[in-house]
Each structure stands twice: as structure tokens, then as C-alpha cells.
Amino acid sequence: MIHCQSVEKQFMAPDRPDPLRWAVDAFTVERGERVLITGHSGCGKTTMLNLLAGLLTPDAGTITVDGVRVDELTTSDADRFRGQHVGLIFQSFQLLTPLTVLDNLLLGARYGRKWEAREARQRAETLLNEVGLQHRMQYRPGRLSIGEQQRVAIARALINEPPLLLADEPTASLDAANAERVLDLLFRVCAKHGTTLVAVSHAAEIAARFDRVVDASSWMRATAQEVPHV
Amino acid sequence: MSDIKLALTYLRARLLITLLTVLSVVLGIGLATIVLVLSQQATRTLRDETAQWDVVIGAKGSPLQLVLNGLYYLDAPTGNIDGELWEALEHDPAVTRVVPLNMGDNYMGAPFIGTTHEFFDDRGASVEALVAKGRLFAQPFEAVVGADIAARHGIALEQELIGSHGWSAGGEAHGDLPYTVVGILAPTGTSLDRAIFTDYRSVWLVHADHDHDHEADPEAHAVHDEHEEAAYDEHAAGHDHEEHAGHEHEEHAEHAHDDHDHEAAAVGHEEHDDHDAHAGHDHAQIDGQVTTLLVKFAQTGRRYQFAEFVNRQWNALAVIPVDEIDKVERTFIAPLQGILLVVAYLVVLVSALSILISLYLTIHQRRRDLAIMRSLGATRGDVFRLITLEAAMLSGIGVATGWVLGHGLLALLSPISLARIGVSLQAWVIHPAEFAIALSVWALGILAGLLPAIVAYRMPVAETLVRE
Numbered sequence: 123m124i125h126c127q128s129v130e131k132q133f134m135a136p137d138r139p140d141p142l143r144w145a146v147d148a149f150t151v152e153r154g155e156r157v158l159i160t161g162h163s164g165c166g167k168t169t170m171l172n173l174l175a176g177l178l179t180p181d182a183g184t185i186t187v188d189g190v191r192v193d194e195l196t197t198s199d200a201d202r203f204r205g206q207h208v209g210l211i212f213q214s215f216q217l218l219t220p221l222t223v224l225d226n227l228l229l230g231a232r233y234g235r236k237w238e239a240r241e242a243r244q245r246a247e248t249l250l251n252e253v254g255l256q257h258r259m260q261y262r263p264g265r266l267s268i269g270e271q272q273r274v275a276i277a278r279a280l281i282n283e284p285p286l287l288l289a290d291e292p293t294a295s296l297d298a299a300n301a302e303r304v305l306d307l308l309f310r311v312c313a314k315h316g317t318t319l320v321a322v323s324h325a326a327e328i329a330a331r332f333d334r335v336v337d338a339s340s341w342m343r344a345t346a347q348e349v350p351h352v
Numbered sequence: 353m354s355d356i357k358l359a360l361t362y363l364r365a366r367l368l369i370t371l372l373t374v375l376s377v378v379l380g381i382g383l384a385t386i387v388l389v390l391s392q393q394a395t396r397t398l399r400d401e402t403a404q405w406d407v408v409i410g411a412k413g414s415p416l417q418l419v420l421n422g423l424y425y426l427d428a429p430t431g432n433i434d435g436e437l438w439e440a441l442e443h444d445p446a447v448t449r450v451v452p453l454n455m456g457d458n459y460m461g462a463p464f465i466g467t468t469h470e471f472f473d474d475r476g477a478s479v480e481a482l483v484a485k486g487r488l489f490a491q492p493f494e495a496v497v498g499a500d501i502a503a504r505h506g507i508a509l510e511q512e513l514i515g516s517h518g519w520s521a522g523g524e525a526h527g528d529l530p531y532t533v534v535g536i537l538a539p540t541g542t543s544l545d546r547a548i549f550t551d552y553r554s555v556w557l558v559h560a561d562h563d564h565d566h567e568a569d570p571e572a573h574a575v576h577d578e579h580e581e582a583a584y585d586e587h588a589a590g591h592d593h594e595e596h597a598g599h600e601h602e603e604h605a606e607h608a609h610d611d612h613d614h615e616a617a618a619v620g621h622e623e624h625d626d627h628d629a630h631a632g633h634d635h636a637q638i639d640g641q642v643t644t645l646l647v648k649f650a651q652t653g654r655r656y657q658f659a660e661f662v663n664r665q666w667n668a669l670a671v672i673p674v675d676e677i678d679k680v681e682r683t684f685i686a687p688l689q690g691i692l693l694v695v696a697y698l699v700v701l702v703s704a705l706s707i708l709i710s711l712y713l714t715i716h717q718r719r720r721d722l723a724i725m726r727s728l729g730a731t732r733g734d735v736f737r738l739i740t741l742e743a744a745m746l747s748g749i750g751v752a753t754g755w756v757l758g759h760g761l762l763a764l765l766s767p768i769s770l771a772r773i774g775v776s777l778q779a780w781v782i783h784p785a786e787f788a789i790a791l792s793v794w795a796l797g798i799l800a801g802l803l804p805a806i807v808a809y810r811m812p813v814a815e816t817l818v819r820e
Contacts, residue, residue: 168818172814175727177726177727177813177814177817178814197731197732198731198732198733201726201729201730201731201732201734202729202731204727204728204729205728205729205730206729210727210728212817216720216724216727216817217724218721218724218725219365219721220361220362220364220365220721221358221361225353225357225361228353229353229358229725229728230728230729231353232353233725233728233729233730233734234728234729235729278728282729
């Protein structure tokens with residue numbers, strides 16, 4: 123599903139005169155695999171997710187996701203690729219607050235460009251039912267609890283049936299009970315839809331639930347003397 | 353979820369800014385609409401009335417005052433003129449129509465206009481259609497009331513109206529000589545709506561009676577009454593002016609009717625050169641004088657020659673109404689319209705700027721939302737289109753609302769305009785320039801949205817998601 127080779131990216135840091143160098147020799151994830159990337163803050167875990175999603179372009183190396191050379195895509199093609207192949211879940215949920223829960227999902231469907239309006243609505247309702255929020259469809263995110271907001275974000279990430287789900291600190295904003303419930307949900311829907319999951323977290327206690335854990339700190343140690351600040 | 357729904361959602365989410373921005377567009381478009389329609393219709397109404405008559409004749413004074421009084425009843429009469437001129441014109445083959453207007457009294461500020469039935473000819477529909485209720489006057493002291501005056505004062509058929517002396521309300525009442533309402537005119541949107549029409553002799557009779565009351569001379573009163581009856585009979589019998597003229601001022605009648613050609617008449621007048629004597633004639637002061645004469649020629653080209661002749665040979669002032677209204681347009685209406693349009697365009701420009709500012713500021717507030725949309729798969733083009741659409745909707749809603757409000761306000765102003773300046777506004781008639789202005793403002797609004805749209809287009813997604 124994912125194959126990264128000799129990927130490099132330079133960043134300008136506000137407190138340094140020289141750019142920081144982020145590099146990964148190789149990173150591979152099999153289809154349906156559930157991988158957790160861990161490491162200390164600032165080691166570039168989110169950078170990897172952004173590169174996989176086509177939100178960033180590497181300075182060097184190749185990134186292949188679901189058979190597509192993401193590093194070679196134009197900005198617009200990367201946007202379309204992301205809409206159809208990648209679901210993104212953020213630490214702060216990143217729901218659009220002026221929109222209702224249902225409209226958040228429908229907007230995701232719109233930019234996925236896969237469904238007719240009626241299909242998109244049916245799928246959104248099914249997913250909200252799946253995450254237990256069918257009774258909150260017309261609520262705005264501000265009226266939902268933190269746990270509910272993350273469940274909406276998961277449903278939105280899955281609206282286009284992406285083969286790859288990228289989750290950036292999906293439980294960092296949640297208490298232990300909610301974190302557990304969200305992880306349960308995440309694994310359940312990924313299993314049900316056959317979705318590959320790559321998550322980033324510095325919470326070691328959730329590592330056991332993943333198929334594989336990649337330590338970003340050691341991973342980068344071999345490629346760079348300095349740790350980039352992202 | 354469509355772009356329109358998404359744009360509307362975001363416009364609603366910042367409702368106050370949206371409303372204020374739309375309001376600025378509404379003000380610009382509303383003002384431009386009102387200025388355009390008002391000036392167009394004021395000009396049209398003024399021109400419609402001037403098209404009815406080639407020459408207006410009245411007492412010497414201000415030409416504009418004469419036209420404003422004679423055609424629009426907006427100003428006091430300049431005085432009275434010798435009725436001989438009317439008699440002369442009645443027999444002039446070049447004159448298609450000549451009607452007298454006798455003024456001097458009012459009912460609660462609405463002028464009584466003494467005239468003949470010919471005054472109502474050629475006013476679009478038939479005379480029957482012009483009279484909504486009842487009929488035209490058939491004898492002195494029968495009155496036909498204009499639609500606006502009837503509505504304003506609740507005047508009904510058979511009602512008696514007591515006139516007051518003078519041009520405005522508050523003069524001495526002629527309580528002993530009331531008018532009976534026999535007809536009410538249909539609304540015309542012209543000055544007809546704001547006056548009360550009666551037989552031209554009514555004014556003579558009222559003021560004859562009035563003068564004699566003051567003189568306290570019953571004998572003289574009787575003489576006048578006798579004469580007035582004679583005048584009435586003669587006119588009713590087909591304007592036998594020769595006979596009428598022979599009644600008391602044969603000499604004047606003769607030179608007036610010697611020849612129907614104006615030039616010939618002019619020569620005759622020059623030879624006699626006694627019009628001042630006419631003007632000062634006792635008889636003329638009572639039943640021989642008219643306030644205004646409205647003249648229509650078969651060939652309008654004659655009007656200048658005729659006006660020059662009258663001004664030279666008679667103690668009267670003849671003016672070409674269309675020329676006077678042209679002067680008013682050039683001197684007052686056009687410059688005022690220009691100034692108001694400049695103000696309207698400035699308001700529109702400010703509104704376009706407010707669209708730019710509000711969208712530009714909200715783009716910075718919405719960076720996170722736009723980045724999320726991009727993370728969901730929205731292209732830079734999608735985001736650009738969304739912001740441009742919001743600008744188009746802001747200006748579009750403003751243009752539509754401003755247009756409706758502008759015309760709505762004109763509809764509300766129409767009765768006031770009719771009462772004050774005699775112009776009935778057809779509020780929902782569209783000025784051709786309105787389309788151009790509406791499209792320009794809409795386009796300007798979209799243009800104002802381009803800069804914020806470009807900012808959104810160029811926004812770095814990953815960086816924004818991390819920062820916001």
C-alpha cells in the first residue's frame with residue numbers, strides 16, 4: 123500500500139540560520155496493515171503523514187501510495203488523490219464548525235467526487251449510525267462532546283471509502299475512556315472496510331493494539347544528525 | 353453539498369458582517385435606481401404635459417412661472433390677460449385647439465381651474481374613460497375633481513365645495529357660491545389629478561359677485577349678471593364672438609376678427625395699438641379676462657412666429673412650454689441627476705471595497721476551515737471558486753435587494769411626488785441603465801472577491817493545519 127524510498131525534506135526553523143533536514147531511507151506499509159508511528163515531539167511524525175497525503179512534496183525520494191507516485195502529482199492532482207484515496211483524522215478533529223455534523227460528512231463526500239448526492243447522503247447516514255451519532259446529524263460540532271467530535275471526524279474520513287486512513291494523534295485530546303472507545307471504533311471500521319491505518323502517537327499505551335510500531339526517532343537517527351522541527 | 357449551500361452557510365456564519373456588506377451594496381444600488389427612475393419619470397411627465405400644448409399664454413411675468421402654473425398648477429398665476437386674444441385665436445385656422453384656464457380660487461389648496469371641455473381632448477383615452485365617476489361639467493359651478501384631490505379629501509359626487517379666494521388655502525371663502533361635484537376623474541398620473549375643473553365662467557361669476565359685494569352696488573351687480581348671462585349664452589351657443597364682441601367692445605372684436613391670419617391680425621393690432629386700453633377695460637376685468645390660454649397648432653413650426661407676435665402685439669406673454677422645460681432639465685434636473693449618480697457610484701465603490709475587506713479579513717479567520725477543505729480533497733480551484741462565489745452572492749443579494757428597495761421606495765414616494773410636484777412615479781418601470789448598473793456592481797463585487805480568493809488559493813495547507 124505504501125512504499126517510501128530515500129525521502130528527504132528540508133525545513134526552515136525560526137530559531138536556526140540553516141534549514142533542518144528530515145530524511146527516511148525506507149518506509150513500507152502493507153495493505154490492511156495497522157501501523158503506529160511513535161517518537162518524541164518534533165521528530166517529524168506528522169511530516170510523514172503530510173507527505174503520504176500529498177499535502178507536502180518531498181525534496182527528494184519517491185512516495186508510492188496505493189500504486190500512485192504521490193511525489194510526482196501536481197497540487198490539484200494531489201488534492202483529488204487525497205479526496206479519493208486518503209482519509210485524514212486530526213488530533214483536534216478539524217471539523218468545520220459552521221456546518222452540521224451531516225454537512226461535514228457531505229462536504230468530505232463532495233471533495234471525494236465519488237458519489238452522487240443521494241448516495242453520499244445515504245452513506246453519511248450509515249456511517250453516522252455506525253459511529254453512534256445518527257441522532258446528532260443536524261447538530262453543529264460545537265454542541266458535541268469531545269469524544270463525539272472525534273467520532274464525527276472518523277466518519278468523515280471514511281465517507282469516500284479510502285483505502286488508506288492517516289490518523290494524527292487521534293486520541294491525544296481524549297480522556298482514557300474516550301480514547302479507548304475511539305480506538306475501538308477506528309479498528310472496527312478499518313477492519314470492516316479493509317482500510318489500511320497509519321497512526322501517529324506518542325502514547326506508548328496504545329501501541330499494543332497495532333500490528334506494527336515504527337519508532338520515528340530511531341528511524342531518523344540513521345538518516346540525519348539533526349531532528350527537524352515541524 | 354453544493355457550492356451555493358456552502359457559500360450561504362459561511363455568509364450566514366458571519367451574519368453581521370454579511371448584512372453590513374450587503375447593506376452598503378443595497379444603499380448604492382437603491383440610490384442609483386431612485387435617481388435614474390426619478391429623473392427619467394420626472395422628465396417624462398414634464399414632457400408629456402408640454403407635448404399637449406405648443407404655446408402657453410398668460411400675463412407678462414416669469415415664463416417658467418407661466419408654464420409651471422398653466423401646465424402643472426405648481427405656481428401662482430402671473431395675472432390675467434385680455435379675453436380678446438382667446439376670441440381671436442378661436443377664429444384662427446392655424447390653431448387646432450385653444451382653451452382658457454381661469455384660476456383664482458382653491459379648495460383646501462387644490463386650485464379650481466375654469467376651462468372648456470376641449471381641455472380634456474387628446475389625453476390618451478376618451479373623455480368618457482377620463483371621467484371615472486359622473487360626467488364633465490355642463491354649466492358654471494359644476495365641478496369635476498382630480499383623482500388625487502378626491503381621494504385625499506374624500507370628495508364624492510353631489511358634494512358641495514366652497515372655494516376660497518387665492519392660490520393657497522386660507523383665503524376668503526365664497527360660501528354663497530358653492531360648486532357641486534358632478535364628476536371625478538380617473539387617476540392620470542399628471543397634474544389633472546391635483547386640480548378641480550369647472551366651467552370657465554364659474555371664476556368670472558364668483559369674482560363678479562365678489563367684486564360687487566365689495567362695491568355694495570346692487571345695480572352694477574345686476575348689470576354684470578346680465579352681461580355674464582349673455583356671455584354664457586353666447587359661448588354655449590357656439591362661441592358667437594362677433595355677436596358677443598358687439599355687445600360691449602365691438603371695436604376690439606372687429607380688429608381681432610378682421611382676418612384669421614395672425615400676421616394680418618398683428619398688423620391690425622399695430623395700427624390700433626390700443627391693447628393697454630383692452631387690458632384696463634372694466635368688462636375684461638370681470639368676464640373678459642382669462643388667466644391662461646393653452647394653444648395647439650396644426651403645424652408646431654408656427655409656434656415661435658406666433659409667440660413672437662403675441663409678445664410684440666399683445667399685453668401678454670406667450671411661451672413655448674417645451675423650451676422652458678428643456679431649460680429646467682438642463683439647468684436643474686441634469687446636473688442634480690449627475691451629482692446624485694456620482695454619489696451613488698461612490699457608494700457602490702465603497703460597497704465593493706467593503707466586500708473586499710470583509711472577505712479578505714474573513715479569509716484570515718477562515719484559514720483553518722479552508723485548509724480542512726483542502727485536506728478533504730478540495731483543490732485550490734475549489735477554494736478560489738468558493739470565495740469568488742461568496743463575493744458574487746454578497747453583491748448579488750445586495751444588488752437584488754437594493755433594486756427591490758429602490759423601486760419599493762419609489763412606489764411609496766409616488767403619492768408624495770404627485771402631491772408635491774405633480775409627477776406620478778411608475779415605480780416598477782425599469783430604466784434601461786439599471787441593468788448596466790446592476791451588472792456593473794455585481795461584477796465589481798466579484799472583482800472585489802478576487803484578491804481574497806487568490807489569498808485562499810495560495811494558502812499552504814499542511815502549514816496552516818499545523819498552526820491553526
